[in-house]
Amino acid sequence: MLFRQLFDQDTWTYTYLIADLDTKEAALVDPVIEKVERDFKLLNELGLTLKYCLETHVHADHITGTGKLRELTDCEGIVPENAQVACASRLIKDEEVLKVGAIEIRAIATLGHTDSHMAYLVNGDRILTGDALLIRGCGRTDFQSGNAGTLYDSVTQRLFSLSDETLVYPAHDYRGQMVSTIGEEKQWNPRFVGHTREQFIEFMNDLNLPDPKKMMEAVPANERCGNVLIAK
């Protein structure tokens, strides 16, 4: 398996390239529109065929690169069930498994940051957690029908039930950290450790964060698969 983490400096977003080096099939998770040229070049240099663009959720902080990548390749654009993305090739359900060559990518419903959100477990040993679980943090829950109690349940019941050794790859990090493990987050994540569900809800509801800079542009564009022209 080829597994590459890629970074968009402007929005602190991680995109993931997953590929089977035997069949040359590949998937990109959470591509960013401004980085499509980089990602497409890398796919070509590595001789890969893009089969899927997968979204963990409808992003509020950047526009997806899926629309552009669907123009450049024959990939399918796949978004979580219940997402308001009519242009998606198809929706993916909780526990559904996608195959990329011999690689298994299992969707795990992890709602709460938004009301449609999947984490993706890759070959059973690493999980792309989107904005549900971040390294020593978690996604906010105050827009896009977010719900703090639901996020608490998603993280503590769905993600923290994975083995401690499972590698955690988030959709963002703001401190230059790239990977963690479920064991580390269970022990050190300050949003969850030592807090009851009620305390977590109170904390999240009191955050009073400003809206993401690109929210008004990104959400409608992402509901159109990143097609900026239509969104405007």
Added chain:
Amino acid sequence: MLFRQLFDQDTWTYTYLIADLDTKEAALVDPVIEKVERDFKLLNELGLTLKYCLETHVHADHITGTGKLRELTDCEGIVPENAQVACASRLIKDEEVLKVGAIEIRAIATLGHTDSHMAYLVNGDRILTGDALLIRGCGRTDFQSGNAGTLYDSVTQRLFSLSDETLVYPAHDYRGQMVSTIGEEKQWNPRFVGHTREQFIEFMNDLNLPDPKKMMEAVPANERCGNVLIAK
């Protein structure tokens, strides 16, 4: 082995944490002074003992975190032979091997970006290339006694002689790429592919890049192991 890549957004610098999870011994390669608190916290959370701070070279774009880490821990600060760093715990020579628990870190002299520079081969399968070889690029050669011909020889003779599967982890990337392989760089690095040594020298000498923003501050500070107070 635990292997973590860490990022400093201000200077686009990668720091590497390498640790033996049995003995709990650890090394940091190219730590950044502004990120010492983050790195020290991570060491503590993971229960690691910092044995070495290793520099690939005397940096011109950021101040090393080694001085601060030597105050916080009992680590040794190790720099390449010929570096003008009198305060280093000791110098490391070409082909010298350091042990971090059972992990072997082999120094490979890769001069040219500066006149003292080591790449570090970790357990034979991944190489931290410093500023000698970057992903689809290489370090500049126009200051700190850099020499384009020497860099060409270092990359093509010392690094490209490693197996194609060797993972390449550079000290910087400016496009959000984190890892490559020797095989990929031999095939796709535009600084080296299809260019003779003479063409490379001509190209590098014609780059006319501005000095790094922090150069006047960083070089003298790094010659004092990152001790900013003395350097001023």
